[in-house]
Amino acid sequence: MELDTQGPVGEVALEADSYLATPQSAASTHVYYSTQTEGQRNWFDLYNGAATEKRPLGDPVGFLMSSYAGSSWCCSGAMVSPSLFLTNWHCGGPDAFLGNAALEAGVWSPDICADSVIDLSWDGDGTSREYACAQVVAKDKALDFALLRVRPIGPTEPAPYARLSLDGPAAGLLDVIHHAGCSPKLISQNCALTSTSHPGWIQPTTTELTHRCDTEQGSSGAPVFDSQGRLVALHHLGFAVDPRTCKYQDRENKAVRIAPIIERIRELAPDAGGELGFPPAVVNTP
Known part of the structure; x- marks a missing residue:
């Protein structure tokens, strides 16, 4: 806990009636739900085991922790401007919200935003780079994204942000940097891209790509980088499972x-689209 004051203070009593704790690593007995080899995980600590040239990709990646009515959860995401953070829509509420139309109206409500903390430095180093959610700028369930306006908690350097690409992945392999199981920053590197035209999770429009990077709960919202270090997709789903047999229907992760x-951000929040470098098109009228 850090307490910053603006001047002299008298006697102050602080009482914490609850707290959230994150594990240093996922439990060894955990059954991983979207790994290519069942029961094993093909990822590495970003700063201990990953290729050195990949480490800068992790600078904009953040660990998102939030809570609501006694429930808590973690996700991943990435800074896409000095004050805008991109993550999944489904990271804006507890699992109990999802699939319930009435409760889903509360996904990324102002209260949940206010209870969300983003840590760009959950990676084992001694630097503190924490941010609070100040505003939900745009969100969309069908595309499973939320764009958050964030503000630094305490003094910090300007946030690094990822380079976006609308062109799709360059030829080559993919990297996903994430917080699987709420762990410090991890990388699943040099993974195969299996499709660039996969249907969305709600609508049949082919808005997704599929990949073979190992992920886990907590990886939701993680940036997917191509071989040129460009953010080309937002990871959001693991393997498809048959609800009747509980068996995998595929072994592909979706982003x-x-x-x-x-395109959707430009519709919902044109100013934010401009901030990201994609302003609304200028239409010349006669």
Whole structure:
């Protein structure tokens, strides 16, 4: 806990009636739900095991922690401007909200935003770079994204942000940097891209890509980088499971491509689209 004051203070009593704790690593007995080899995980600590040239990709990646009515959860995401953070829509509420139309109206409500903390430095170093959610700028369930306006908690350097690409992945392999199981920053590197035209999770429009990077709960919202270090998609789903047999229907992870996300942001929040470098098109009228 850090307490900053603006001047002299008298006697102050602080009482914490609850707290959230995150594990240093996922439990060894955990059954991983979207790994290529069942029961094993093909990811590494970003700063201990990953290729050195990949480490800068992790600078904009953040650990998102939030809570509501006694429930808490973690996700991943990335800074896409000095004050805008991109993550999943479904990271804006507890699991109990999802699938219930009445409760889903509360996903990324002002209260949940106010209880959300983003840590860009949950990576084992001694630097503190924490941010609070100040505003939900745009959100969309079908594309499973939320764009948050964030403010620094305490003094910090300007936030690094990822380079976006609307062109789709360049030829080559993918990297996902994430917080699987709420762990410090991890990388699933050099993974195969399996499709660039996968249907969305709600609508049949092909807005997603599929990949073979290992992920886990907590990886939701993680940026997917192409071989040129560009953020090309937002990871959001693991393997498809048959609800009747509980068996996998595929062994592919899914991510929403950045291009349709940016298009939707330009519709919902044109100023934010301009801030990201994609202002509304100018229409010349006679």
